[in-house]
Amino acid sequence: MKIIVFVKQVPDSAASVAVEDGKVTWGDAPLVINPWDEYAVEAALALTEAHGGDVVAISMGSEDAKEALKHSLAMGCAEAILINDPAFAGADSAAAARILAAAAQKVGDADLVIFGKQAIDSDTGVSAAMTARVLGWPAITLVAAIDALDADAKTIQAQRAMEEGRQVVSSKLPAVLSIVKDYGEPRYPSFMGIRKASKAEIPMWSAADLGITAPEAVVSWPEIMSPPAREIANEIIEGGSPEEIAATLADKIMAEKVL
Amino acid sequence: MDFKLTEEHKMAQQMVRDFCAKEVIPTIADWDRKQEMDPAILPRMAELGIMGINLPVKYGGQGFDYITLGLVCEELEYADTTLRVVMSVHMGLCAMSILQWGTEEQKMRFLPKLASGEHYGSFGLTEPGAGSDVAGMASTAVKDGDDYILNGEKMWISLATKAHVCLIVARTDSTADKPTSGLTAFVVELDSEGITTGDLHGKLGVRAGSTGWIAMNDVRVPASHRLGEEGEGFKIAMGSLDNGRYTVGAGATGLIRASMDASVKYAHERETFGKPIGSYQLIKQKIGRMRRDYEMARLLCLRAGWMKNEGLRNTRETSQAKWFATDASFDAANEAVQVHGAYGFSDEYPVERFLRNSKGAVIYEGTSEIHTLMQADYELGYRKDKPLRCELPAFNAEEWQAEK
Ligand SMILES: Cc1cc2nc3c(=O)[nH]c(=O)nc-3n(C[C@H](O)[C@H](O)[C@H](O)COP(=O)(O)OP(=O)(O)OC[C@H]3O[C@@H](n4cnc5c(N)ncnc54)[C@H](O)[C@@H]3O)c2cc1C
Ligand SMILES: Cc1cc2nc3c(=O)[nH]c(=O)nc-3n(C[C@H](O)[C@H](O)[C@H](O)COP(=O)(O)OP(=O)(O)OC[C@H]3O[C@@H](n4cnc5c(N)ncnc54)[C@H](O)[C@@H]3O)c2cc1C
Numbered sequence: 001m002k003i004i005v006f007v008k009q010v011p012d013s014a015a016s017v018a019v020e021d022g023k024v025t026w027g028d029a030p031l032v033i034n035p036w037d038e039y040a041v042e043a044a045l046a047l048t049e050a051h052g053g054d055v056v057a058i059s060m061g062s063e064d065a066k067e068a069l070k071h072s073l074a075m076g077c078a079e080a081i082l083i084n085d086p087a088f089a090g091a092d093s094a095a096a097a098r099i100l101a102a103a104a105q106k107v108g109d110a111d112l113v114i115f116g117k118q119a120i121d122s123d124t125g126v127s128a129a130m131t132a133r134v135l136g137w138p139a140i141t142l143v144a145a146i147d148a149l150d151a152d153a154k155t156i157q158a159q160r161a162m163e164e165g166r167q168v169v170s171s172k173l174p175a176v177l178s179i180v181k182d183y184g185e186p187r188y189p190s191f192m193g194i195r196k197a198s199k200a201e202i203p204m205w206s207a208a209d210l211g212i213t214a215p216e217a218v219v220s221w222p223e224i225m226s227p228p229a230r231e232i233a234n235e236i237i238e239g240g241s242p243e244e245i246a247a248t249l250a251d252k253i254m255a256e257k258v259l
Numbered sequence: 260m261d262f263k264l265t266e267e268h269k270m271a272q273q274m275v276r277d278f279c280a281k282e283v284i285p286t287i288a289d290w291d292r293k294q295e296m297d298p299a300i301l302p303r304m305a306e307l308g309i310m311g312i313n314l315p316v317k318y319g320g321q322g323f324d325y326i327t328l329g330l331v332c333e334e335l336e337y338a339d340t341t342l343r344v345v346m347s348v349h350m351g352l353c354a355m356s357i358l359q360w361g362t363e364e365q366k367m368r369f370l371p372k373l374a375s376g377e378h379y380g381s382f383g384l385t386e387p388g389a390g391s392d393v394a395g396m397a398s399t400a401v402k403d404g405d406d407y408i409l410n411g412e413k414m415w416i417s418l419a420t421k422a423h424v425c426l427i428v429a430r431t432d433s434t435a436d437k438p439t440s441g442l443t444a445f446v447v448e449l450d451s452e453g454i455t456t457g458d459l460h461g462k463l464g465v466r467a468g469s470t471g472w473i474a475m476n477d478v479r480v481p482a483s484h485r486l487g488e489e490g491e492g493f494k495i496a497m498g499s500l501d502n503g504r505y506t507v508g509a510g511a512t513g514l515i516r517a518s519m520d521a522s523v524k525y526a527h528e529r530e531t532f533g534k535p536i537g538s539y540q541l542i543k544q545k546i547g548r549m550r551r552d553y554e555m556a557r558l559l560c561l562r563a564g565w566m567k568n569e570g571l572r573n574t575r576e577t578s579q580a581k582w583f584a585t586d587a588s589f590d591a592a593n594e595a596v597q598v599h600g601a602y603g604f605s606d607e608y609p610v611e612r613f614l615r616n617s618k619g620a621v622i623y624e625g626t627s628e629i630h631t632l633m634q635a636d637y638e639l640g641y642r643k644d645k646p647l648r649c650e651l652p653a654f655n656a657e658e659w660q661a662e663k
Pocket of ligand 2: 529531539597
């Protein structure tokens with residue numbers, strides 16, 4: 001089996017976003033591997049442990065993204081590749097999906113492409129579905145468990161986490177998955193993996209290496225601004241009984257013209 | 260001069276930090292209250308490779324350097340002192356002594372099991388009647404054919420009831436002209452006949468760990484388990500302490516950071532007289548000092564770790580690091596309790612545990628008084644380190660990380 005996982009380097013979950021000179025900035029927040037992607041790496045590694053094969057971790061981003069790749073290598077991925085080209089700056093989700101799909105095709109022979117549920121910086125959560133569309137492969141998103149995988153027959157059966165419960169889906173391979181937290185805790189990097197990762201030379205692929213020209217972004221950001229700070233006042237309504245509290249609350253809501 | 264940690268250092272540090280945040284910190288207060296060690300801790304540390312972090316791969320270790328050992332200890336003690344104590348006795352005092360003084364055959368016999376954590380190591384020097392005065396010990400070892408017969412009692416031994424092996428020092432020659440030259444070190448398997456062990460309760464700190472006693476009644480130990488020569492026991496014990504003290508100092512550095520982080524968080528949350536207490540100069544002074552001491556302790560420990568990596572004798576520098584860091588961690592924890600006011604006096608917050616835990620480290624591995632005397636004696640020229648027959652091997656990445 002060959003599995004590709006896409007990982008992203010993002011600002012730490014404690015970071016706060018701001019707008020400076022019309023650009024989004026996370027300040028000097030520490031960068032980490034997107035926490036959702038760790039679940040994707042875990043799923044990929046668990047599948048190759050059960051069915052044989054290797055995991056290739058790929059990230060698109062600046063040189064900083066090498067850290068997310070090294071983290072993936074330290075967890076046990078066999079190979080890591082950085083997609084980096086100045087022409088890719090400003091790629092939106094659709095452009096990114098084209099680039100990632102081109103990378104998956106260049107790696108070749110992948111049985112599965114796995115994503116985390118979403119990236120915690122942009123929070124769009126569409127990469128898995130869009131990349132699947134470009135590749136023309138089935139997408140099984142929000143996977144909470146993988147029930148069966150037949151590497152010879154090239155089939156997979158997985159459970160999708162839905163609000164109402166679980167939806168069992170089966171599909172042919174190759175396919176694209178996105179993984180949610182219910183899948184199970186990602187492993188820590190091993191010390192052996194850390195030694196390997198710290199010595200690893202990570203190849204960089206440019207647009208030319210992928211044999212594509214930078215895809216046009218379809219979404220544009222004409223202006224970026226911080227929303228005006230909202231004035232919030234808290235008030236705790238007290239009263240002798242729930243009915244009394246509810247009546248006071250209703251009066252206040254009417255008075256404030258909320259309804 | 261280069262102050263940068265390598266990528267390997269940073270990743271190992273992060274890994275242990277994550278482990279502590281996810282698996283230790285959420286439940287440690289309960290175990291501390293119960294005065295029991297979480298039974299999952301030692302097996303988990305073994306499984307993750309922490310127990311063999313800085314032993315060469317050919318002995319089953321992870322092949323990292325001594326600086327990583329220090330960083331790991333800092334992270335472990337940030338969560339709880341008891342986890343760092345494990346590394347002090349298992350790695351610093353037991354496994355590293357075998358690495359330093361053992362024959363190749365002894366290293367191959369003992370280290371792989373210690374490195375994998377299949378066996379836990381401990382260190383038996385202190386006795387009911389002798390702590391600082393090591394040479395005043397009463398335990399004896401008498402040669403009998405190819406064996407030694409050990410008798411005596413060791414007290415205040417960390418992991419006494421959990422460890423599989425213990426580096427025990429006993430007197431082989433009561434007629435030696437100097438009491439220090441009649442001691443010999445042995446790697447004793449704690450399931451040997453004649454050994455009984457028990458835990459001590461009612462301790463001020465390290466309550467989520469094991470501290471106990473080991474009694475030896477005619478324990479037969481093969482001569483092949485003798486570490487070093489007969490009469491070398493005192494030197495071996497002091498050499499072990501150079502390594503144990505390093506882990507203690509590095510751990511204390513983590514305790515300062517834990518005290519500081521808790522204090523900063525609380526100083527933002529708590530308001531008196533209409534302002535967060537962090538805005539008052541007297542609170543700022545406490546937090547400013549914690550940061551200063553953290554940096555100083557950390558730099559002293561990193562220097563000691565670097566000297567170990569280089570194969571330089573570091574008894575003096577390690578003593579400085581251990582002495583300063585442990586005294587400073589006691590101060591930091593004490594001030595952290597103060598910053599928390601009455602809440603610091605309760606186990607609802609972690610700082611009272613930090614204070615209780617910090618007290619042990621100014622007692623074990625050389626009391627602060629002993630380190631004061633050592634440093635003065637170096638300064639006055641009364642004390643000089645003579646080369647040892649076996650020095651701790653310098654770190655050599657290629658050799659240490661070579662697969663078998
Ligand atoms: C939690 C914990 C874990 C421990 N784990 C281990 C272990 O795993 N293995 C092990 O072998 N031991 C262990 N010990 C024992 C520890 O090493 C001893 O407690 C320490 O060496 C001090 O010895 P003592 O307690 O006998 O104190 P003493 O030596 O009796 O000292 C009492 C006081 O007198 C002072 N003092 C002594 N001599 C002098 C002097 N010459 N000048 C000035 N002041 C002096 C000391 O500083 C101290 O304040 C542990 C102790 C604790 C608390
Ligand atoms: C064992 C125990 C028994 C007690 N018994 C009683 C009792 O019987 N009756 C009772 O009423 N209370 C009692 N108390 C409460 C005690 O009086 C308070 O804990 C004490 O007044 C401190 O208040 P606090 O804990 O709210 O700390 P805080 O007032 O929140 O102070 C937190 C920290 O900020 C510092 N700080 C606060 N303001 C300033 C400032 N302006 N400048 C500089 N530093 C500042 C404090 O010195 C402290 O270090 C008891 C407390 C304990 C621990």
